[in-house]
Amino acid sequence: MSVSPTWYEDFFTELPNAFWRQAIPAEAAAAEVSFAEQQLGLTPGAHVLDLPCGSGRHSLTLARRGYRVTGFDISPEAIAYAVRSAAGLEVDLSVADVREIPSELRVDAAVVLGNSFGYFELPGMQAFAATLANAVRPGGGVLLDINTAAESLLPGYQPGSRRIEAGDVSMEGSTEYDVRTSRLLSHYRFTRGGEAVERTAAHHVYTTAQYVELLEEAGFSALELHGDLTGKPYAVGDSRLLMTARR
Known part of the structure; x- marks a missing residue:
């Protein structure tokens, strides 16, 4: 069937967002942030980019643990909800396409969680990877969470x-x-x-080799592939690919 290549522009309205806010337990975000801390060597005070940040479940979890957080999402409804929920926390949340965030932004690490690194055709994926590489300072890290790798x-x-x-x-x-x-x-x-x-x-299905190539071409190195939040090596048939890399 025909599905718009820009389906994500109007998918995330209030009712779908409300469903996901209620369907995913807070414990899931806490476990994913803990994994990011461990794998990327994060310490409180670091500046973390959450891209796309959705309704803020990871952004707010990071902020509550003492991180400075910047987040962008294409959904105005999700950003408005996250901003309301972030009272008193050190977060900066704005509406933007993930490929078009401010070019001057520099962070210590970036997280792309919630299976949102497969929305685009290949040129869009290359632009997304380049955006991450531009934002993450040399020596910083990135974590990608992918449920739709071909393997x-x-x-x-x-x-x-x-x-x-x-x-x-x-x-x-x-x-x-x-x-x-x-x-x-x-x-x-x-x-x-x-x-x-x-x-x-619509999630584009790329192989693990293609994901690795995207990051390496953008300037990342020291890639590691994990199959779950325990950090086990990724293998064919694992339901989740967690990729970490260094800039």
Whole structure:
């Protein structure tokens, strides 16, 4: 089916965002931030870029642990929610495309969590990687969280469907793999009372070698591939690829 290559521009409105805010427990963000601290050698006071930051679950967790945080997201609703939630914390959150953040920004580390490093076709991915490399100071680190690497998704892939209740929002979802474009298409219907929103997300499916090449071409090195938050080496069939690298 035809899905806009810029689907992410209008996907993240209030109802889908409300679902994800209620569906993902706070403990998940805490564990992911702890992994970033360990793997990137972060210490409180460091300046961390959260890209895209969504509704702020990682940004706020980092700020509560004593980090300076800058975050950008394309969703005005998500940023407004995160700003309201950040009262008293040292965070700077703004609306922007992840490829178009201020060029003068310099940080000690960057995190790209929540499976958001596969939204773009290859030129967009190259621009995203270049943005990260420009923002992270020499010696700093980056952490990428990817659920749709080819080695994770394709072994034994079967289309699926599910229904999840999260607080006052329900989600019915199904997936299909578009072999012509190498994209995972995820179809959603979010409902709350009399409200209903239908959206389709498209994740480009790249191999691990392509992800490695993207980072290395952007100027990163010392890449490590992990299969979960314990830090185990990534292997074919692992549901998650966690990549770390140094600038």
